[in-house]
Amino acid sequence: MAPHTGLFINNEYIDATSGETLTIRSPHDDSLVADNVQVASSADVDKAVSAARAAFKGEWSTWTPEQRRVVMIKFADIVEKNADELAQWETKAMGQPISVSRSIIGFLTAAFRYYSGWTDKIPGEQWPENDGSYRIVQYEPIGVCAGIGAWNGSQIFFGFKIAAAVAAGCTFIYKPSEKSPLGVLQLGALIKEAGFPPGVVNILSGDGRVGAALASHMDINKISFTGSVFAGKKVQELATKSNLKRVVLELGGKSPSLIFDDADLENALTHSSQNFLFNTGQACVAASRTFIHESIADKFVEQLKARFEQFKHATGDPSDPKTFLGPLVDEKQFDRVMEFLEIGKKEAQLVTGGGRHGDNGYYVEPTIFLNPGDDARIYREEIFGPVITLRTFKTEEEAIKLANDTAFGLSACVFTSSISRALRVSKAIESGMVNVNSSQTFGMEAPFGGWKQSGVGREGGKQGIMHYLESKTISINMNV
């Protein structure tokens, strides 16, 4: 069936007033996936904001927490029924292996189910009399919110942002990436089917201009952005210069992984290969800077090389359930990664990979570089592809120093069999998340987000919903 390609506003799909459209082609074989994907104009952005504001002030504001919970769970159930079809749109548009797209739909449903439980679990506070005043603190929905997403896990970003927002009683306008908007656009019909009132969730397709119009809009109270540091800084600037709307930024990473000589080597190798290459290495939390204790380095590098080379046999058509590595999302990302591969060959020792995989599609070989220098671009900059850099260390102190020597601070891994070392190193690492003997873990109940230039604010857990609420302190004069 042809996918929905219109803007989703007030529970209806409509054409954009811009007259502009996007065409989506498969990065696997350049076949046409969809054309006529509408590009929202600034007038369309205004229309969506008005719809979200009317819903926020209108029917949605009268819904009880239980009504919100029920509609959220119903939406998750409907998404689950449609999961196979929804997953296909990510696979077709961005080349995400179908097994990955399917698992990512699970995060969307998990987010709605998790946050449905929070609709009635944000109590206020009361403070005993202090200097003649009795104080009540209550938490109220922040209002009309917007979200902008990257393409590498569209359904997760939709889930994290919108589930927390609607649980808090907010309304929402979401812009998916122009590279993979189809899966998210299909969710509009399911929002309506679940019974959300018109205007509560709106979806606007388009490019960065739509994102900028949302970030600078005077009637949006909060924006949550997932994407690069470059665009995230622009969003923060636009938000500040317009109406000082609240901002949460989920940005890039260059996450370290520390492998100590007492680590379970099999486990460390699995996480540094299979988990690192999940989603073809296009994951913000991928541990692309891996540090190995020098006493186990030769063995580790040799075995990691063998594992990376095995994955060449599981590279190909992303719609095949057996495929593990798909193409990169598009020509631009492919060119960027290929450029890094050429740079890397001058900056470090190439262990395996280093080129294009096959002759068709935007496929890149899983690649390992060894011993890049401190200033190497492949070591400093986020590549966002199946490319890992390895270095060695002698002491725990040196390992921590190397791990923290980055502008990013999203995630980190520590592989060791010593619990005291695991705790010591976790404490010393400057990042929002640390995985001990694991990687890329994800739990709805815990905050997700980065330190330093990897972000501002958090999604997930209680912190995630608190970012959609404003506190109000009511002081009562006890002397009147």
Ligand code: NAP
């Ligand atoms: P991107 O180029 O920054 O784009 C992200 C989103 O921002 C897209 O929807 C994009 O629109 C929009 N955008 C671009 N310029 C904008 C502007 N001036 N104002 C407002 N919006 C604007 O990033 P990407 O290439 O899609 O994604 C890869 C990056 O996302 C990596 O750095 C990765 O680490 C990061 N990421 C972070 C997380 C996290 O949770 N921390 C998760 C996933 C990805 P169009 O692309 O449609 O033009």
